[in-house]
Amino acid sequence: MLDALFKPRSIAIIGASNNPFSIGHIVIRNLTDHGFKGPIYPINPKTMHIRSFRTYKSVLEVPDEIDLVNISIAAKYLPQIMEECGQKGVKFAICHTAGFKEVGEEGIAREKALVEIAHKHGIRIFGPNSQGIQNSNPEVSVYANFTFVPMNPGAISIIAQGGGIGEQLKLHLYNVGVGHRMYCSYGNEADLSMPEILEYYGQDEGTKVIIQQIESFKFPAEYLRVASAITPHKPILAIKAGRTSEGSKAVSSHTGSLVDQSAMATAMFRKAGIIEFHDVDRMVKAAIAMERLEPPKGNRIGIVTNTGGPGIQAVDESVDGGLELATWSDEGKARLKETQLPMASLGNPVDVVATGGPDHYFHAVDTLVKEEAVDMVLVFFVTAPFVDLDAIANRICEVTASTKKPVIMVVETYKKYYSLIDKLRHGGVPVYEFAEDGARVLAAMTRYSVLKNRKKEDPPQIEVDQKKVERIISKYQNSYLPQDEAFQVISAYGIPVPRFVSYSGDTAEAANKVGFPCVLKVDSTDVVHKSDEGGVVLDIENEDELAKAFESMKNRFSDPKTRFLLMEQKPGGCEIIIGLTESPGLGSMVMFGLGGVFVEVMKDVMFSVAPLSRPEAREMIEGIKGYQILKGIRGKKGVDIMAIEDLLIRVAKLGSDFPTITDMDLNPIITYPEGTSPVAVDVRIKVK
Amino acid sequence: MLDALFKPRSIAIIGASNNPFSIGHIVIRNLTDHGFKGPIYPINPKTMHIRSFRTYKSVLEVPDEIDLVNISIAAKYLPQIMEECGQKGVKFAICHTAGFKEVGEEGIAREKALVEIAHKHGIRIFGPNSQGIQNSNPEVSVYANFTFVPMNPGAISIIAQGGGIGEQLKLHLYNVGVGHRMYCSYGNEADLSMPEILEYYGQDEGTKVIIQQIESFKFPAEYLRVASAITPHKPILAIKAGRTSEGSKAVSSHTGSLVDQSAMATAMFRKAGIIEFHDVDRMVKAAIAMERLEPPKGNRIGIVTNTGGPGIQAVDESVDGGLELATWSDEGKARLKETQLPMASLGNPVDVVATGGPDHYFHAVDTLVKEEAVDMVLVFFVTAPFVDLDAIANRICEVTASTKKPVIMVVETYKKYYSLIDKLRHGGVPVYEFAEDGARVLAAMTRYSVLKNRKKEDPPQIEVDQKKVERIISKYQNSYLPQDEAFQVISAYGIPVPRFVSYSGDTAEAANKVGFPCVLKVDSTDVVHKSDEGGVVLDIENEDELAKAFESMKNRFSDPKTRFLLMEQKPGGCEIIIGLTESPGLGSMVMFGLGGVFVEVMKDVMFSVAPLSRPEAREMIEGIKGYQILKGIRGKKGVDIMAIEDLLIRVAKLGSDFPTITDMDLNPIITYPEGTSPVAVDVRIKVK
Incomplete structure (x- = not known):
């Protein structure tokens, strides 16, 4: 519980000073100016009083309990001060003082030592090198900040x-x-x-x-x-x-x-x-806006304005922000027609025109909030010189008081009419300067609504051979895994891989296991971009070709320790990439994108934190721009998206089960229409 | 010349009124409140004076010359009023009155009639349905707007x-x-x-x-x-x-x-x-900012701040906006080291820290503006309670007065210290609320600088057979051109096309002209998506295959009028799309993008107005995200970009020479590395 920090019953200011430019002075002024509800004890051995407060030479001299101290004296005095605070039973120390971690080695040591002293006494440190805290809760009204x-x-x-x-x-x-x-x-x-x-x-x-x-x-x-x-x-x-x-x-x-x-x-x-x-x-x-209003239930916006241009800006920004323009029911249309001026435009936006008065605004906004297909309303109002501003504000507040749908306003006016804005804000209506602001705010509220209401699931239980992976990766440190073992690792987690064997010239046997057509690959941790370095031969159709390919590759990679892999060649399909990266302090991050230029040039990728639930995996897939390609375009059949979801979940589980995997790339994975399993045809795994 | 509109020597207000909510009243008030330098003549047959101005029954009664009238009476009276204005020799008429084009057919007719009357008398109409004009030029100080x-x-x-x-x-x-x-x-x-x-x-x-x-x-x-x-x-x-x-x-x-x-x-x-x-x-x-400051010479920004966070926001926004973070010379570094506090951070941003005072700010900003590798400076200042605000403003203005490089400020403060902002603005420094604003403003100035200084050329002179195209397209109206003639059209404009012949079963002869491998295509204006409808056979390797392909295609498209095209098959390469669309009132727009999903899914396209100069064509090519693919990635050779430039110029010329072409698609054009000419393997042309 941080009550003693954010709701302190008493505060001592260590480094209190009469110098009005010092932190130790400003904090006292801020506390008193804002009516802090507890006693303040300025600590300063050299002066009798600061402002009108009697000072104390140290916290130990203070006759009462101290919840919180604000410290702004030089770093070198802090160990001793912290000991005194410990003796006094202080609960929290805000250290404004700088000169710790942020200045390098020496500071880091100093910081560690300070925390040790504090913890010995059960003090919690806020900072160091911190600005402070505030709490406007009227029970405390604390402004312990400079x-x-x-x-x-x-x-x-x-x-x-x-x-x-x-x-x-x-x-x-x-x-x-x-x-x-x-x-x-x-x-x-x-x-x-x-x-x-x-x-x-x-x-x-x-x-x-x-x-x-x-x-x-x-x-x-x-x-x-x-x-x-x-x-x-x-x-x-x-x-x-x-x-x-x-x-x-x-x-x-x-x-x-x-x-x-x-x-x-x-x-x-x-x-x-x-x-x-x-x-x-x-x-x-x-x-x-979010402080005052409930988030919208859906993404359909209705707009009311009394001038066209800002209405259009609001439309453009709303659509950009993922909102949808609502349309009105027949009843809604009829009510608008009945209540608005003949010149008014009754689509979305509703333009009540510049001569539209309080009743026009009332009926327009009220109609919209009562429409079932409207989730939120943006009201633009330029203070046209023809209308009664006060009455407009009153009538709009009438509507907003009657609805739970968010209604926000954009008012175009200048200081002479600011009382209008005050009135609206007083009525609970958030008011902004530009139409675009209003649309963006509503789009942000909608994003919250989506996030809050999205389906939450635990990562699914899946069968994997964790033991096997453990056995393999425990053999390696700070290196890439050989291809064949990398394939075994992902295979153990249920990720489909082609048939493959380690190959050393045993043509007939290998061909028997793998079949034709097949691919011969160098399998060396030194060769990272295999294709670029001539370490891959595709389209091997028979034993002869295999023998020839092996011969030429042995010449290219002549180190006798170099290993080779023979792999079933898979038919073409839609290529995707799934990757894992270690994220220090967090765990493993999963990356997803389409193959090749879509990742490298178009930067069309999504990252997510492992492990993944099914909806999270789905979100990654749907989050890339190229999602349409996966779904199928121009009559072309889409690929099995559920299967990709499954791959993502498995890769994510591998990442969160084995934090020692610092990097992993399944690039490419070839995906096919439903009925054919996707397959990871290349894999790179690096462990710590 | 619009002087009589924007610098009128006299104004009559037709529809002048004592109703304070009427346009005819508000305009008079605005004119007088802002000290219009000429006489105002309110026109109103029903009242003797408006405000303190004597009224006139009509403009004909006004004893002096009238440059400009503001009209806000109902539309139906306007013809007669315009006749009177004509007799009076009025030069400009601002028509506030609505009820014209914007209300449909009847309004359009009314608008046309009104303009006719005005033109008969040499009057120019501003509007109708207009708000009005203003000019703060002290010689006139006219606020003829409501x-x-x-x-x-x-x-x-x-x-x-x-x-x-x-x-x-x-x-x-x-x-x-x-x-x-x-x-x-x-x-x-x-x-x-x-x-x-x-x-x-x-x-x-x-x-x-x-x-x-x-x-x-x-x-x-x-x-x-x-x-x-x-x-x-x-x-x-x-x-x-x-x-x-x-x-x-x-x-x-x-x-x-x-x-x-x-x-x-x-x-x-x-x-x-x-x-x-x-x-x-x-x-x-x-x-x-652009009103006050010269645009920067380059895109390198230097940032000074006294608190880290806003500095980082400025960096992010600058980089997003195409700016580059400047680095300092050794002299610059030395001066910063000498003049700044020990805690200061001397990279970019320079963080003078919260205790940095007027001299620190002065030296930081002055060092940066004097660096050759700095084109502009953004200065962030939170009014820390430790420093002399006035002196900071003075010293910053000292620097800005001494440099032509744009320096703008972001000041984080509240109304108590607004005099600081006034002082800076008075000193010619634009001041903003958020660091992001400042960065965006400088990025916009840089965009102007780039636009202003870019190479301007005329569209190059190129040889084309305009006559031939004229002959072909004049045969068609409101339809697509047949494939063979469409190929002839682009070929006449120097766009390389494969060898092709109209094909009707004359196997040997056609094969002789086109060669193998070749492509058989249906050539019917009814078949728009040929591939999707089975109207394309690829990879025809010999006469037998050709005969077979023709047989089966004739069955598919059995209309005896259907024509077929035999075309040389080009090897694979990097596919691009170039298109033309008519843009009413402007001419022809050229579209450019990479083939297939890059246009359809990624929406990675550029549009330009025909004709194109060489730099404009280049700008289109470099403007797509996929430009990197054209340049070549991962060791793959890039394609001939000069050749694409040339294609764009030729397509653009075709569009501007023949405005009757409403749509044209060269999709795809196959491009190759330098040395091999690109070739348009499919074309679709529609004429009006």
Whole structure:
């Protein structure tokens, strides 16, 4: 429980100062300005009082219990301070102080030592190199953070690794008159981890929406577990910083982490049901609507406007975001015809035209929310000089109060009429500046709805020969497996492979086992791109050709240790690729795509976190652009998609059963129409 | 010249009214509130004065000359009013009045009649169904428009088909303290056309940037001509509403136009050097920076921040937008090391850290703008509570005043510190709210720079047999051409085709002309998807096979009028598709993509407006994602790209020489490595 951190009954400020530019001063000011409900104890051995607070020389001098300390003094004093806090029975220490992990070796050692002292005393450290926490819960009203944006109560909780982004999120909310619930920017995660905080947010009843920014995952598996448990009840909106390789480098110079986690992040977010964003503004705007409104039941949008252009922008953006334009029932059409001006346009968008007044807006919006085939409504309103603004706001609020369907507004006006916006917001209607914003927000809510309601299953129970794989891969370390054993590994997990034998010139015997046509391949861990290096002979039709092919290949790969593989040649079909990659701290990631240029040039791939449930496997298949090709195009029969689903599940199980497999490529797997099993004709496995 | 419209010396308001919600009242208020420099004559036969202006019964009663009238009375009175305006010698009439083209047949007739009267008298009509015009030029200061956003002088001119979008653009500028130059929303374009207005904006010295929203092009060819002449001197930023098919439908219900012009718009924008946007907010934000700053010389960005997260967002967005992260010279590195705090991060982004003060910012930004390898600088600043904000603004303005490289700022702060933003803006620095905005703005400026500086050439002179094509296609109307004649058409334009003959069973003779292997095809305008309908036999190796194939095909297509084509069979290669489509009002559009699924499933195509210059053809080729495949991947030799360039130029010339060709598909064209000519193995041509 993190109550002593987010609901502290008392706080001591170690490094309290009269210098108004110091953290130790600003935190006290923030706490008092926002009416913290408990006592504040400034600690400073050199001065008698700070602001109007009497100071204490150390925490040990404080006569009462201390739940939380904020520490901003230099790193070198921290071990001693932590010992004192331990003696005092402090529960949480927010360490603003920097100079730890983020500065390299020495800092890492310092950080480790500090955590050891804390744990000895049962103290949990938040940070170091952290910005602090806030909680607008009126029972505590704690602003133990050195930032500047005023805190107002709200139901959006924020958790940001980057303090600058965290502040920006708060700032935007503040600027549009929305408060927030809890806030923190957690720094180095030396002790208290981001997933622990997220879990706490998840349990907080006052938190309706969680938004977060992550630069690097320190505990990805734990994050996945915690987030997955939250998203069925409340939405999590997230940005993983560094989606480009350049951005990823910028992350690593900022956080000291070295791994590019962007593909992993997207896969984790999807698995956990988190809504992913790339833009800070889009994320925070979506959160504002999600705090107030239930997500839509489906993806059908109705749009009302009083001017054409923004309506069209809303349509384009909605469709881009996966929404569908609703159509009206006969009753709906009749009511619109009856209630709207003759010039009005009664399709979707409904254009009530610039002279449309309060009643026109009321009937248009009310008709739409009452249509069964409408899941959400976007209302655009430019404050035309012809109409009564107050009455419009009132009548729209009348509708929104009567419906559970999300209705959001975009108002085009300037400061003279901002009271209109206030009135709408007061009535619970989220208001945005641009039509595109409104459409994107509704699309994001719909994404949440889909994620929340998607079918959840456990990975299916499948029969595999785990023992056999264990026997094989335990023989190798930090190397590729030979082809024949790699085939045995996947075969043990039920992945169909061609008939094959290790080949050393025993033509008749081998041909007997494999049959013609067949393929001769070099089987050497040194030869990675076999085809490119002339290590594959296809279309061998008889024993003669086989003998000749073997002769010439022996010449090409003359190392006597080189082995060769003879393999049944499979007929052509639709090629796919399935891969596995180790994702440190998380486990194994599965990759899926069509063969060749579709992966290499078109970058049309999906990643997912192993193991996979059936719907997750299906999602990967349907998630690539080339899915249409698998389904069959222009009268061509599609391939057996259930079989691919099965392959993905098996590969994923192999990955999660054997974390020592750092890389695996089944490239290509040839797939065929239903009735013919797909087959992995090449495989590459690397183990730790 | 449109001076009498945008710089009227006098204005009469026909339909002037004391009703404060009427257009005839609001326009007078807007004109007087913004200090129009000429006399205003309210026309109203029923009242003595409106506001404090003496009214006139008709324009004929006005004792002075009238340049411009604003008309907002009902449509039925307009013919008579227009006659009076003619007698009076009025030069321009802004018709706010609706009820014309946009309401259907009757309105179209009314509109045509009105224009006829106007032209008889030399009056130009702006509209009807238009919002009006504005010009902040202090010599006139005219606000002849019924909208509500106050007008301040600036150098961005706006031209919007959708009045709601136009107003939104003005509004955003106003909200961030930026003015605008000219403004108009032109309605039905019954007489005065959008390209004419655009041309006038282009010639206006006070206009530095033009932004526009278009719902449908009435005069696309003229637009292309006018815009192309402007963009080398000043940027045009544009949105074409309706980029999705649903959006396009919404446009047509708004404007009454029926053609989906979205692909055409993108192609025209590229040809004309216009920067295309999809979002209103992104467009207007880019305009703000382009009004003040020169475009960058290259695409290398330097970033300065005082907090990590927004720096990373800026990196991700920059890279996504085609920018490159600059690296510093040794001198630059040394200066940064010398001038920055020990905790600062000196890569790109430079993180001066939250305690970085005015000098740190100054040296960081100044170092970057002086680096030869930096073309533009993005500066992020969160108002950390530790530093002197005023001094930071001053020192940054010091740098920006000393450089021609674009420097823009993103400031994270709240209203208490808005004076900082004012100071920066006053110093000529554009300021944005989110790091992503800043990166996108710089990427847009870079796009302009590329468009402005790209190589411009005329379409090359090529030899073609235009006469022959004329002879062939003049025989057909509203139909597909037979295969053999379609081949003759493209062959006449220098597009290589296989050897072919019309075939009717003359085995030996035909085989002699074409050779083996060959292909037998049905040649019937009724059979469009020949392969799918069994109308193609491949791999015919000898006369026997040919006879057999012919027999079976004759059975399949038993209509005695059906013709057949025997064609040389070309070896496999990399397949591409080139197409032509008529684009009404513009001419012919060329389409290019890789064969099969790359076009059908991956939608990886480029469109361009015919005719094509060599760089334009090259741009199309390089513009598809699959370009890498053409260049050659994984050691595979690439195809002859110059030859594809040549094909595109020839197809484009065919399209522009013969506007009667409404559709043409060369699908596939087989391409080979240099040395082997590509060849169009199938062609479909449809004429009007």
